[in-house]
Amino acid sequence: MRLHVGCAMWTHKAWQGRLLAHPLPAEERLRHYAGWCDAVEGNTTFYATPARDTVASWARQTDASFRFVPKLPKVVTHDHRLTDVTEPMRAFLDAIEPLGPRAHALWVQLPQSFAPTDVPTLARFLRRMPSSHRCAVEVRHPEFFTDARAARELTEVLTRAGAEWVPFDTTAFFASPPTSDAERDAWVKKPRTPLRTEALTDQPIVRYLGRDDPDRTVDGWQRWVDITVGWLREGRSPTVFIHTPDNAQAPTLARRFHDEVRARLPELAPLPRPIPVEPTTLF
Known part of the structure; x- marks a missing residue:
């Protein structure tokens, strides 16, 4: 039985010297955060795929039970809307490989314009994902929450892929x-x-x-x-x-x-x- 809890980031100015030691070198900040929480959202990966060496540093600062939920890059989810994304996804998966089991789920945060009519695109994307990674999908289009058919179709796609609805x-x-x-x-x-x-x-x-x-x-x-x-x-x-x-x-x-x-x-x-x-x- 395990409940993991965490925050949107592992460093914040308001925490310095109060919750986390200050100053801290970059290669120590996550380790100190991991003394408070055992999970973190990976928002930074939305803006740019990190260097593999950087991700290896994240792994060194945490034990294997720590949970990262790294967000897929914006170029994948928002710019290309899950279509023709082989190269950016290959680069992303290679970059996060050092996390090993710490990569709890890949966070697929979709734009509000991603509508129920786009669910087949999501289904194709999830089918191509390697079995070594599970996905957690966040949708924001209102019809997924107000239209029972749209919610049912999304649920069916996610369930077939073993993915979670966040x-x-x-x-x-x-x-x-x-x-x-x-x-x-x-x-x-x-x-x-x-x-x-x-x-x-x-x-x-x-x-x-x-x-x-x-x-x-x-x-x-x-x-x-x-x-x-x-x-x-x-x-x-x-x-x-x-x-x-x-x-x-x-x-x-x-x-x-x-x-x-x-x-x-x-x-x-x-x-x-x-x-x-x-x-x-x-x-």
Whole structure:
């Protein structure tokens, strides 16, 4: 029984000297983050495929049970929309190979314009994926959430491929108007997709966006505590990513989510112990 939790990134200015030691060389930052959380979203790979040596450094900083969910490059999902992507996908898969089992799933985040009529394209893409990698697909077109036939057809394609449907739960965030600059920025950038809570595989992945107020974030995730407990009791192994607009408390909130689940399932494996942040000295 294992629940993995994490954040959208492994380094953040607001964490420096408070949650993570500062300064830290680049080759140590992920190791210190991995003392707080045992999973991370791979957003950086969306913008550029990293050098293989860089990815090897990520592997050295984490143990084999750590979970990366690297996002497919933008050129694959948004520019070429999963068509004629043999070369960029070959380069991407080669780059992330050093992660080994840490590459938990490849995150296929599709643009909002990727509609139910494009599902056959997704099906062809998933059929070509090597069996050594599983995929987790995030869709944002509203019809996937409001049209039962569209949802059913997508579910059938994903199920045949052994792929997961990743929900990005923003319902708690959009429940009331923003109250900070970070929330106002997120208000215009984040998707307003309806809530979806079903898992298709034994390794579901959830992305949850709360508020900058930790109490409101915790209030909004209570349904996910219930769902996660249920999944674990069914023998599933979920990964839950905790976001807030400013992400200043994201690692502590991720651990709090894990603690709430573990309070109901004491047999759940604990998270690692954070590396102590050494106090600043004058000399």
